[in-house]
Amino acid sequence: MKTEQLVAALVADGGRAGRPIAATIARALAAGLAVSLAIFAVTLGPRVDLMPALETWRFDLKLVLVAVAVMAAGACCLAFARPQSSAHWRLCVALLVVLAAGALAAELSVLPRGQWMISLVGSNALVCTTAIPLFSLAPLVGLLLALRRTAPASPMLAGAAAGAFAATCAAVIYAFHCFDDSPLFVLVWYPLAMVPAVTVGAVLGRRLLRW
């Protein structure tokens, strides 16, 4: 087959754009999250004192932290899905780092030194490190399937970003259950709980996202 003949076949298939990749990724994520939310509803459920908790700065700050983490991981996921990524994701990650450092500084300045370890260890570390990987599972499957339609410069990196995106979304769900609101707890245990999804994403991405 000559190249000109291949071009004829490509033109016959049509150049008209399909769904934008951001929309493909968003749909897949939404489907995965629906599964995770259902599991959340029948297992953990939101904490009983949700309304009063919303009036405490630590709980609100926790929600802001996980929300910004979702944004940063989402920006990475979309950027790494392309053959050549723009640098926008760096801004989002930088914002997350600054916010995390600020939250840590605020907590250390208001909390007596003797309370630091108690807040860090918390009471829910085991649930946290089990629930977040569990809730990451379905969104990760959805994201990896969606990313198969994309063209990542590095399949492994794109898979890892998908894992981070799934895990941060799982963290948002879990945050509504957890009583440990201290930034000390959140900044230690939440990232640890995201390691499995990121690792699985990287390993699977390397195999599944080649193009």
Place this chain on the structure above:
Amino acid sequence: MSFPEDPSALMRAALAGNDDAYRRLLLHVAAWLRRVVGRGLAAAGRPHADGEDIVQETLLAMHLKRETWDTTQPLEPWLRAIARHKLVDHLRRRGFTDHVDIDDHAGTLAAPGGGEEGASTDAQQMLAALPERQRTIVEAISIEGRSAREVGAALGLSEGAVRVTLHRALKALARVYRGEKA
């Protein structure tokens, strides 16, 4: 870099459904790819004969992955990234491990090798790896130059069914180029 027409504008027109713009773009890109790939292969000390296969594989990737182009950005860097990915992938498959900087050898450009311009050595074998129905339709449209409607009438299929099969065939062809099963 020398495109006779602005490739970004052509791609935008193509994405909006302008087939003529898409055809012109793909032909410009094919000519450009021949130079880029020829330079890359020369830099890697590889035979130029593989070049047209890489050109075709890159064109297929560009077609199947066109939604990954951010339409607010120029097309060229995106094209270059796909071409680099495919070239590196090709060299890696053929057991090439040394790093060669393409730009160092930009001056020592290999002249296009002998043989028919644009003819791929392996492409006929690539087509042979497709399931029969897919191969028939790709050959009718590409080699015989018939339209999807004509092919459908000849095979007793609807035009839509021919288009669906053609699209599947192109995805399968991309897998065959990567050395996977169709």
